[in-house]
Every structure is written in C-alpha cells, then in structure tokens.
Amino acid sequence: MPGCYTDLDLSPNPLELARQIRAAGAGYLDLTSSNPTQQGLLFPAEILQQAAEGYWATRRYQPDPRGNPHARAAIVDYYATRSPALALDPEAIFLTASTSEAYSLLFALLADPGDNLLAPCVTYPLFEYLAALRNIELRSYDLIEAEGWRIDADSLRVAADERTRGVLIISPHNPTGAIIDAALPALTQLGLPIICDEVFAPFHYAAPPAPPLAALHPELPVFTLNGISKLFALPDLKLGWIALNAAASHYAPRIELLNDTFLGANGLTQSLLPHLFAHGMPFVQQMIARVRRNIERACSLLHDHPYLHLHPPAGGYYLFPSVSGWDDEEALALHLINQGVLVHPGFYYGDVPGCHLLISALTDPQVFDVGLAILADHKRW
Ligand SMILES: Cc1ncc(COP(=O)(O)O)c(C=O)c1O
Incomplete structure (x- = not known):
C-alpha cells in the first residue's frame, strides 16, 4: 500500500501491550506523562473566561x-x-x-x-x-x-x-x-x-x-x-x-x-x-515549583544509587537517568511495568550508548514519590 509511511508497523509494541494488560488488572503508576492537564496542573479557568469575554x-x-x-x-x-x-x-x-x-x-x-x-x-x-x-x-x-x-x-x-x-x-x-x-x-x-x-x-x-x-x-x-x-x-x-x-x-x-x-x-x-x-505568570511559577520539587525528590532518592545514575538536569521537565546492570532498555521497561511503574525506555528518544529511562517530573507528586521510591528501592536492577 503506497502512501502515508508505507511500511510503518502500526501494531502496539511489547511495552504498550504490557501496559494495557497491567491497566486492565493491577494498575500501574505512570511516570511518563507530559500532559499537565492530567497531572493536576490546570491553568486557572477564571483567567481564561475573563480573557474570552471580549472576543464574543x-x-x-x-x-x-x-x-x-x-x-x-x-x-x-x-x-x-x-x-x-x-x-x-x-x-x-x-x-x-x-x-x-x-x-x-x-x-x-x-x-x-x-x-x-x-x-x-x-x-x-x-x-x-x-x-x-x-x-x-x-x-x-x-x-x-x-x-x-x-x-x-x-x-x-x-x-x-x-x-x-x-x-x-x-x-x-x-x-x-x-x-x-x-x-x-x-x-x-x-x-x-x-x-x-x-x-x-x-x-x-x-x-x-x-x-x-x-x-x-x-x-x-x-x-x-x-x-x-x-x-x-x-x-x-x-x-x-x-x-x-x-x-x-x-x-x-x-x-x-x-x-x-x-x-x-x-x-x-x-x-x-x-x-x-x-x-498567567503566577501559574507558570506554580508549575516550575512542581517540577523542581519532583526533580529534588528524585535527586535525593537516587543519590549514590548503585544502578540508577541521575545528574540534575539543567532544565526542562524530564529526567533521563542512565542505568547500569542492564543493556536491553525494552526488557528493563517491561520488567518495571510488571513491578507497577511505567517509564519510557531510552530508545524511544534515539540510539545512544548505554541504557536510559525517561521519567516525567511533571507527574503528580503523590504518584511521583511512590513510583520513584519503587525504582529507588528495587533490588533486582
Ligand atoms: C520539545 C518539544 N517541542 C514541541 C512540542 C509540541 O508542542 P506543541 O503542542 O506546541 O505542538 C513538544 C511536545 O512534547 C516538545 O517536547
């Protein structure tokens, strides 16, 4: 079939299949979301309403x-x-x-x-x-x-x-x-x-x-x-x-x-x-504070961790730690979803030496803290 991305495989990958199974059963903590509206970060509705009034x-x-x-x-x-x-x-x-x-x-x-x-x-x-x-x-x-x-x-x-x-x-x-x-x-x-x-x-x-x-x-x-x-x-x-x-x-x-x-x-x-x-800038400051708080928590939980190596990022709202003891990022992400934590394997973002995971520091702090604690305490790295 010629056309849009002709030979692209559109079937769900193994991590997505595992995620679906976990979602239908024991559930999981999602540490990958970059959607602020799903993480309790909602731009104040009254500012939007006031802003729209003149338009109508x-x-x-x-x-x-x-x-x-x-x-x-x-x-x-x-x-x-x-x-x-x-x-x-x-x-x-x-x-x-x-x-x-x-x-x-x-x-x-x-x-x-x-x-x-x-x-x-x-x-x-x-x-x-x-x-x-x-x-x-x-x-x-x-x-x-x-x-x-x-x-x-x-x-x-x-x-x-x-x-x-x-x-x-x-x-x-x-x-x-x-x-x-x-x-x-x-x-x-x-x-x-x-x-x-x-x-x-x-x-x-x-x-x-x-x-x-x-x-x-x-x-x-x-x-x-x-x-x-x-x-x-x-x-x-x-x-x-x-x-x-x-x-x-x-x-x-x-x-x-x-x-x-x-x-x-x-x-x-x-x-x-x-x-x-x-x-809107006071709200932007709240978001910045949320991301900082999560990054700080991750840095302190993973400080001197034997397998998960996190360097404080200069900016942005993601963490991209390297992992020692694994060389297959997909196998690692599958292993972690089976422990109840969803992270992205590094290869979703390109091919670099070593093994990496992506974690979103935008995540709701309650979910973030529990998910990070599971990663930090995990013994089978
Ligand atoms: C670096 C970067 N640029 C752009 C976008 C997409 O922005 P927009 O919603 O304006 O298309 C994303 C989305 O995650 C992003 O990570």
Whole structure:
C-alpha cells in the first residue's frame, strides 16, 4: 500500500501491550506523562473566561497570515523580558496552531525532498514523522552525555553536507534538559539557518533560565519556536509561534504564504494570548515549583544509587537517568511495568550508548514519590 509511511508497523509494541494488560488488572503508576492537564496542573479557568469575554462581543473573522496583531505584540513584549532580552519585530512573528505545525511549515520553507536537516540524538520523537511527510532526510548530531549532554561540535560538522538546509536545536532539551547558554562557534562556522525550539524555556533547575538562542546568534537566521502548550499548560487550546530574528527576516514573505495556506491558528486562542501573558505568570511559577520539587525528590532518592545514575538536569521537565546492570532498555521497561511503574525506555528518544529511562517530573507528586521510591528501592536492577 503506497502512501502515508508505507511500511510503518502500526501494531502496539511489547511495552504498550504490557501496559494495557497491567491497566486492565493491577494498575500501574505512570511516570511518563507530559500532559499537565492530567497531572493536576490546570491553568486557572477564571483567567481564561475573563480573557474570552471580549472576543464574543466583537467576534469577526479577519484572517491575517501573520496572526492577530495584539497577540504578536504580546509575544514581542515577552521576549523583551527574557534574559538576555531579544528584540523582535511584530511583523516577523507568525502564529500557528502549534509548534509541531510551525516545524512542518519551516521544513517546507527550508528544504526540498532529498535535502537534509540536522537534529540532535537523542530527541523527542516528532521530527522523523515531520521529515517523512516532506521526504526530507534527518541527520543526527551527537550530544555528549558525560558533559551534560552538550552538543558535540565535531559531529555537527561531520553530519552537514551540501544538501543540509538547517539545524534543529531544542533548548532546554527534551529529554535531557540540556540548555545552550553561550554561542556555539560550530553553528557560526556552518552558517546554516537554525530552528530553535524553546517550549521548555521557563523550566530551569541546575542552570539559569535558557537564553533565547536568537540572542546568542544574531549573525545566523534563527527561527524561534514556542507556544502555549508547555508555557501555560494549554495544549488543548492550540497556539504556537515562529519568531524570526533580523537575520531571518528575508524569509518572512514565504512564511506568510505558507501560513496563509492553512491559517491554522485558532482566532479565539489568538485573542486570549495578551491576557495569558498579563495574568498567567503566577501559574507558570506554580508549575516550575512542581517540577523542581519532583526533580529534588528524585535527586535525593537516587543519590549514590548503585544502578540508577541521575545528574540534575539543567532544565526542562524530564529526567533521563542512565542505568547500569542492564543493556536491553525494552526488557528493563517491561520488567518495571510488571513491578507497577511505567517509564519510557531510552530508545524511544534515539540510539545512544548505554541504557536510559525517561521519567516525567511533571507527574503528580503523590504518584511521583511512590513510583520513584519503587525504582529507588528495587533490588533486582
Ligand atoms: C520539545 C518539544 N517541542 C514541541 C512540542 C509540541 O508542542 P506543541 O503542542 O506546541 O505542538 C513538544 C511536545 O512534547 C516538545 O517536547
């Protein structure tokens, strides 16, 4: 059957089958959720209600391929408060339905079928599907685990060739939490456009907040991606954005055409954005506190653990500990679901040496503490 991902095996994998069996029986503790709305982190409904009131009274469909001007102005103001501040032109901001859609538009902007983009290994597993939609090759560059998962500049240079059209960067990184805190000479040397995903920007732990990469690399075209699904825990309200720095401004007319093709950003949600920035930050602080509390608990429970090795992440909201004594990540995850704890095996995020697990520090603290205690006390590693 030709078409969408022709030969892709869509049958559930062994861990999903084991999870289903466990769900129908003894149950399990889920340490993998990245859905704030399922973990007791609900953006205050009254702020959303107040924000929406004006919309119903004045509702008209006035599509703008860049997006609602008030929403874009609020985004400009937000980046002016970041450290270091990033000055943006409201005409160089494009509102999309999500950061995932933003990636897809940028892949179409930058690459033709057969071209390639450089992506980190490990990474959260979205890019391969988006690249397949456009017949674009993804080439991996390495992250060095022993050095806090910093980007391996040599592997970045080696991965690039004459058909490389851009570099994907996630900072804070999912799943390792690594933050890029200074300009990378290898990026400047390559001179390629950068797509920087900073959806986890508010979440920092062992390092200061992530600086906007566009502020570190003003000489390169940088497309900054962000949205409300992580920042305000509103994944259901579907809003993301692409912000172009001055060096990327010449791409604006083509992004306008691409965004106009779908006009995917929801009018109501766009209209809410200024109110979310004005009133939502106390809630963002609560989320940050939740994630910090869980990371601290995990670090203290796993301190000097003989088999589970956790280094405090710079940021983000995941933990990606390495495990000694196992070399088969799937067998390990199956073993743990049979003990009543669901974690993701590291290979869901790419192929790196050693054995890793993913744990979400967004998890409801009651579930997190019990699940982590089971992992920490477990004798059969
Ligand atoms: C690094 C990163 N970027 C983007 C997304 C998706 O964001 P959106 O809901 O805006 O598509 C995710 C989702 O987990 C993510 O981990």
